[in-house]
Amino acid sequence: MKYRITIFILFCLMSFASATMHPLSHANNDAFLNLPSMLVTTNTPSTYTPTETPTLILHTSRTLLQQLTTFLASLGTHPTPPILKIISPNNEILYSAPIIANSPISFNSAWFSPGVFQIFVEEKKLTEFGWGVLALNTAQSVYHTGDSVQFDLAALDHLGNMVCDAELNLRITDPDNQQTILSTQLNSIKRNPACLSKDITLEPDYSANIIVTKIGTYHLNLTASINQYYFAIEDKIVVDDSQPVYLKRVATTRIYPQNVYPVEIVLTANRDIQGQLKDYVPHGFALSQLPQTSNFSITNDEFNQIITWDLALQAGQSKSFSYAYDAPDSSPELYLFGPAKVLDSNNNLLFQEQRRWQIAIDAIAHEQTVTGSSDSSSTVASSTITGTTDHLYLAAISEKDNQTVSGVSGLGLTWALILAQCGARAQTRTEVWYAIGTPSGDDAVTATFSVAPTEATIAVSRYSGINTSSPIGASTSKNSNGVSGACSGGTDASSYTVDLTTTTANSHAYGAVSLRARTHTAGSGYTERGEVSSPNTPAGSGSGVAVEDKLVASASTVAVDGTLSGVNDYAVVALEIKPFSNSAPSTPTLDSPTDTATNQSLTPALLTTATDSNSDYLRYKIELCTNVGMTTGCQTFDQTSSQTGWSGQNTQTSTAYTSGTQATYTIQSALSASTTYYWRSYAIDPGGTNTWSSTQTPKSFTTTTAPSSPTTPYTEGATNPTGITDLTPEFSAIHNDANADAATYYQINVNTASDFTGTSMWDSGTVSMTSTADTVRSPDISYAGTSLSYGGTTYYWRIRFTDTKGAVGAWSTTASFATNSTPSTPTLDSPTDTATNQSTTTTLATTTTDTNSDYLRYKIELCTNVGMTTGCQTFDQTSSQTGWSGQDTQTSTAYTSGTQASYTLQSALSNSTTYYWRSYAIDPAGTNTWSSTQTPKSFTTIAGGGGSATIYLNGVNLGGVTLN
Secondary structure: OOOOEEEOOOOOOOOOOOOOEOOOOOOOOHHHHOOOOOOOOOOOOEEEOOOOOOOOOOOOOHHHHHHHHHHHHHHOOOOOOOEEEEEOOOOOEEEEEEOOOOOOEEEOHHHOOOEEEEEEEOOEEEEEEEEOOEEEEEOOOEEOOOOEEEEEEEEEOOOOOEOOOOEEEEEEEOOOOOEEEEEOOOOOOEEOOOOOOOOOOOOOOEEEEEEOOOOEEEEEEEEEEEOOEEEEEEEEEEEOOOOOEEEEEEOOOEEOOOOEEEEEEEEEEOOOEEEEEEEEEEOOOEEEOOOOOOOEEEEEOOOEEEEEEEEEEOOOOEEEEEEEEEOOOOOOEEEEEOOOEEEEOOOOEEEEOOOOEEEEEOOOEEEEEEEEEEEOOOEEEOOOEOOOOOOEEEEEEEEEOOOOEEEEEOOOOOOEEEEEEEOOOOOEEEEEEEEOOOOOOOEOOEEEEOOOOOEEEEEEEEEEOEOOOOOEEEEEEEEOOEEOOOOOOOOOEEEEEEEEEOOOOOEEEEEEEEOOOOOEEEOOOOEEEEEEEOOOOOOOOOOEEEEEEEEEOOOOEEEEEEEEEEEEOOOEEEEEEOEOOOOOOOOOEEEEOOOOEEEEOOOOEEEEEOOOOOOOOEEEEEEEEOOOOOOOOOEEEEOOOOOOOEEOOOEOOOOEEOOOOOEEEEOOOOOOOOOEEEEEEEEEOOOOOOOEOOOOOOEEEEEOOOOEEEEEEEEOOEOOOOOEOOOOOEEEEEEEOOOOOOEEEEEEEEEOOOOOOOOEEEEOOOEEEEEEOOOOEOOOEEOOOOOOOOOOOEEEEEEEEEEOOOOEOOOOOOEEEEEOOOOOOOEEEEOOOOEEEEOOOOEEEEEOOOOOOOOEEEEEEEEOOOOOOOOOEEEEOOOOOOOEEOOOEOOOOEEOOOOOEEEEOOOOOOOOOEEEEEEEEEOOOOOOOEOOOOOOEEEEEOOOOOOOOOOEEOOEEOOOOOOO
């Protein structure tokens, strides 16, 4: 936003001081210079920020004004009453009107752009003031105690061009009136080495930092010494810990108009807030990168575009709001953003920036002009000019006798002729040569002639902010015979004009004219950058050259003109200096996969490369679809949204690529097998145009065929085995792939149902394995699921492989395995249940079977109560073979399934006692698990003493004879 400027004219008696002539005037009115004392102005010069209204106060009385008017009328050369003039930084008359006592004068706000403005009454310079030549920004206008405050500073010269070597001083007065001085001389104000860059950057030209520790207002006074001018502005920041919300603005202070620049506003709430955020951007700024949501809008008032976001913040929460802008193609200018406001849901103001953000707009800048001359020499050389990378050097050469320049050298650069023009009587010649690149250092520039002229002059100018790849636009030349006029038959003249049609906004019209020792006055709006004549040459003879330029805001036809102090056989060359033009990146190449490639991975790496003529860093976007029209099954992988999947980044803290560096994106979610995909890519230069490049005709690739079903699935090395004893069995199968790709991953399902709808015992998921070639059996894969059960349980399983291209194959046929069964519950064969009169060393016989025909061993428990808790003994064949008989396997240490096992008691039982017994069987080669047991059976031992017994005598049974 730019303000309407009002100058108030008040009157009292004072005197002229340090008066100078109007720079455009050649009148020399001694009578006017000797006027009696009458006027004085404010301090010279004053400096205003863009937020301030320049005010000129002329002090005199109505009587003295009338006296001045009468006096001027008596001279006959001045109008009545006296004329007040305001002259712009580029010497244009912005205002010219009679002075009227006690009457304010309103000016068109569009008149004011950064620079120094001069105030004249008639031809007498009264004062000058700077407007917008200093910019001071802070990210916040209100801070917390303990915050670090960064001051972003920019400085422009009296013509509004950026200055990177200004002497700056910042005086900070805290709430207790204590002062801190920061300065470039003390290095507490830092100069940014990239100050002269025309690329997008959020880094200021100058910066300084302090930590604020006191509640209250900090007053700021910034002063600058620039090219013998002194400027000063004042501002303030506030420290207040009680604000409901704090606002931080991240933006740039000085911009180049043909780039797109971001703005970010970060809100941090001290309490819950429901309402709106509003920011204010001047008309003429093209807004972009705006949110596409319903809680966002743009409206307009007289001066601004108003961006409004709905917001809801909780105490302690921070949230970012952003947009981008393209500034008007006008330079130099200074604009104001904000102040941003936070309103509650009832439209009450909760917070407002205390200061507005200042943006200085800069374009082409004339940096330096040096001159030189020679007599009767085949060369002419300038004095030393500064060598700076990517600056444009223009050498304007004029010579007596119309001799041709054969070459130009200097600065270690290659020079080329732009245009040459002879005088209409061949008395003069003007040639303009240019060079750009990386100079070898500071140097003189020398022009060499084919034939030594009588006299020669040279003016070498240096410009920054130019289009480095194509610095020169339109060009033309003229003498008194006309455009590209012939070298004879012309007539000398004391003025010149030639039309130049520029092609680019914010270019500079440049003119070089031969003088023949005349003096030169630049045309309207032009600034003369240099003028030189050969020494000891009378007017109208010899050689001389003058150069001038001016900004041309839009592509148009302008007159390159000027006047000479006398008639001359002039030759003028005019040309367009094109401003820095950041170009979008080149169309990227699609490097890999190659077009129509087959058997590609399902997670392929897509490789693409672009270059940027401005060497801006790049980010990429890839589109992937299933049809060549790029409309079906599309996916977009945009590096500006996410870095995931991107690799090879080598700049911007590994988030971007330098120009020409290949970018790689690896697909993160597997594509479909046996499918043709089409892809294309774009590049964007966020530090340049911030515009996506054009794209290319899509290329295609076809993904690999998935592996076919694995064959011959094995469990524990066998097909569908039963009776397996390993409850973590090993699985394997043969991998088959039509593309002969190896398998590197497997997946196994184990289930209780053959259709896999039962209980899932194990889904391994996709697991890496040792690479297995086509038609080769996989390594053994151990079961790792829910614990399996013995008991002859049958389980069903299947397997599939994933190949090296990421293709997941078909499932194998369903395989099965059954676990080993524990032995059956043994029978208690002898003694029979409740048998009596049993020997105290009786033999216990028991039998069982094993469905897996595993060999068996037994264990017998013998107790004196049916609960099997009292007087118990255990006879365990796995611990000892003693007492056991009838073993028929395992080297007579075990029984085959179904063979009766016998155990003879080794220690006599008690007589007349009832015993209870039961047995178990175990299959050590099978489940190695004891079988279940049975309900105990009982027997009673024989009675002791006085009882009957079978008596043998000499082997003869005595048949129950009673012995007395």
